[in-house]
Structures are given as C-alpha cells and as structure tokens.
Amino acid sequence: MEIKFCRHSFVVKTSIVLPSDTNNYGTLFGGRLMSYIDDVAAIAAIRHARAPVVTASTDSVDFLHPIYEGNSVCLEAFVTYTGRTSMEVFVKVISEDLLNGNRNLCAMSFLTMVAVDKHNKPTPVPQVVPESETEKMLHDSALKRAAIRKKRKEEAAGMAAAFGTDYPWC
Numbered sequence: 258m259e260i261k262f263c264r265h266s267f268v269v270k271t272s273i274v275l276p277s278d279t280n281n282y283g284t285l286f287g288g289r290l291m292s293y294i295d296d297v298a299a300i301a302a303i304r305h306a307r308a309p310v311v312t313a314s315t316d317s318v319d320f321l322h323p324i325y326e327g328n329s330v331c332l333e334a335f336v337t338y339t340g341r342t343s344m345e346v347f348v349k350v351i352s353e354d355l356l357n358g359n360r361n362l363c364a365m366s367f368l369t370m371v372a373v374d375k376h377n378k379p380t381p382v383p384q385v386v387p388e389s390e391t392e393k394m395l396h397d398s399a400l401k402r403a404a405i406r407k408k409r410k411e412e413a414a415g416m417a418a419a420f421g422t423d424y425p426w427c
C-alpha cells in the first residue's frame with residue numbers, strides 16, 4: 258500500500274477581500290468562503306490521490322469572526338485521514354487586518370472527498386501518515402467524526418425518501 262504524509266497535500270490560499278466578495282454588511286459573503294473551502298479541500302485531496310475527486314460531504318462550518326473588506330483571508334488545508342477511497346480534509350480559515358496585523362481564526366471545517374476513476378466510481382487512495390502533533394491529533398480523532406457522518410448520512414437518506422422531489426407548492 259502506497260503511503261503519503263499529510264504535508265504532501267498541504268495547500269495554502271491567500272486572497273484579499275474585495276467589494277465584489279462582500280455582503281451588504283461589508284464582510285465576506287458566507288457562500289464565497291464556502292466555495293474557497295471546497296476549492297482548497299479539493300486541491301489537497303487531488304494532490305494526495307493524484308486522481309479526480311468529488312466532495313462527498315462537508316461538516317458544519319461555523320463562522321466564528323466576520324472577515325472585513327480589505328482583510329486578507331488565508332485558508333490552509335491538508336488530508337488528515339484516509340479510508341479506502343475517501344479522504345478527510347481539514348480546512349482552517351484565518352483573516353488578517355493587513356493594516357495592524359490582527360489575525361482571527363474565522364472558520365474550520367472537515368470535508369470528505371472521494372477519489373473517482375474515469376467512470377466516476379470510487380477508486381482507492383494512498384494511506385495518509387501523520388507526522389506532527391497536530392496531524393496526529395486530527396488523524397486519531399477522525400474515526401469519531403466518520404461515525405457521526407455515517408449516522409448523518411443515514412438520517413439524510415431517510416429524510417430524502419420522506420421529502421421526495423415534488424414541488425413544495427403543489
């Protein structure tokens with residue numbers, strides 16, 4: 258079994274928050290941040306698997322601090338745990354007031370990305386090996402998060418069956 262270290266998938270993306278990225282309160286639009294989170298998680302997973310990936314799930318994203326126009330927003334991501342075909346990716350979001358250097362941890366999330374083959378079927382990925390204390394902590398706690406996701410997926414399947422695809426106004 259091929260192995261890879263967490264650092265092999267490490268991704269950093271920094272950008273400045275422009276007016277076109279903000280809501281009417283002058284802070285970064287939540288949907289834009291979620292799109293950035295999905296982007297960096299996908300890059301980390303593709304780097305690890307060296308295969309195309311799809312997002313299977315995103316754990317909750319709590320917006321801990323607003324990110325103001327003119328701040329920088331920096332996302333860091335890496336693969337923390339691997340199953341047979343799935344990869345858990347941790348994403349951390351830090352804002353910085355570039356004029357005074359104040360930084361805030363604004364959001365964190367775990368995403369599950371699945372490597373797929375040319376028929377879009379799940380395909381095996383290398384095993385990830387943690388090295389640093391943080392990587393080991395995230396790796397060791399991954400199975401607990403996976404169990405919660407499994408339960409949530411089962412509940413979602415039940416709700417999907419109950420709701421169906423009818424228009425709500427019919």
Ligand SMILES: CC(C)(COP(=O)(O)OP(=O)(O)OC[C@H]1O[C@@H](n2cnc3c(N)ncnc32)[C@H](O)[C@@H]1OP(=O)(O)O)[C@@H](O)C(=O)NCCC(=O)NCCS
Pocket residue numbers: 310311312313314339340341342343344369371373378379406410
């Ligand atoms: C994700 C997807 C490929 C899984 O395919 P599947 O036929 O259900 O395959 P499996 O049940 O064998 O699951 C494959 C892996 O994904 C994991 N997985 C599937 N759904 C999951 C979910 N909701 N949350 C976390 N992991 C999930 C499984 O645990 C399994 O992991 P493992 O191989 O490491 O043990 C498929 O459901 C899919 O294509 N979903 C849509 C993805 C998408 O469009 N994303 C948004 C745009 S990129």
